[in-house]
Amino acid sequence: QVQLVQSGAEVKTPGASVKVSCKASGYTFTTYIMHWVRQAPGQRLEWMGWINAGNGNTKSSQKFQGRVTITRDTSANTAYMELSSLRSEDTAVYYCVRDASRIYDYWGQGTLVTVSS
Amino acid sequence: EIVLTQSPGTLSLSPGERATLSCRASQSVSSSYLAWYQQKPGQAPRLLIYGASSRATGSPDRFSGSGSGTDFTLTISRLEPEDFAVYYCQQYGSSPYTFGQGTKLEIK
16 A cells, blocks of 8 residues: 655754655655645645656745755655755644645655754 | 635534535636645645545545636535544645645534
């Protein structure tokens, strides 16, 4: 069965970077796109970007351009999202989401990133 | 950027009743790339409807979606106790892919 298992919670200080991983299993990793979506406390879900796990092409929301880097390791069936220059407003739960031809069908369990001094 | 506005913010109903949730877009959503998700506390969102009206695998048939252009609706024909949750719409036709602010469906 399809599973997306994310790395554990992180606590970071302002200005630091965080890298969240998403390990996929149960399907052919390279034939799908993976998105990253976040949810700050009390806020709506927010799309951050995607990576084509096959060719490595990426696209990110303009809001995060310059701060977000999405990569993948095909040998490990794992996608990564790195967010730099963290500020308190980046405190959120971060999700990876599989895109099956524009169907966001499987979500990771979420990774809480807390930014606090 | 397409802004999605959901209404009502909170909907109070009893099990067995019919629920109608609305999602309005600030611009037309291309090719009806509109999805609905259910989210329960402490859980990731779960896909219910994609393409405005197609039910996702495992989504009960009491959930249905309709609409096109800028106006979309999620209908739950007969509420079950497990349906009380927060519902979000999302458009994925135009980047950045945006979400509504959510409708909380609570037990009356």
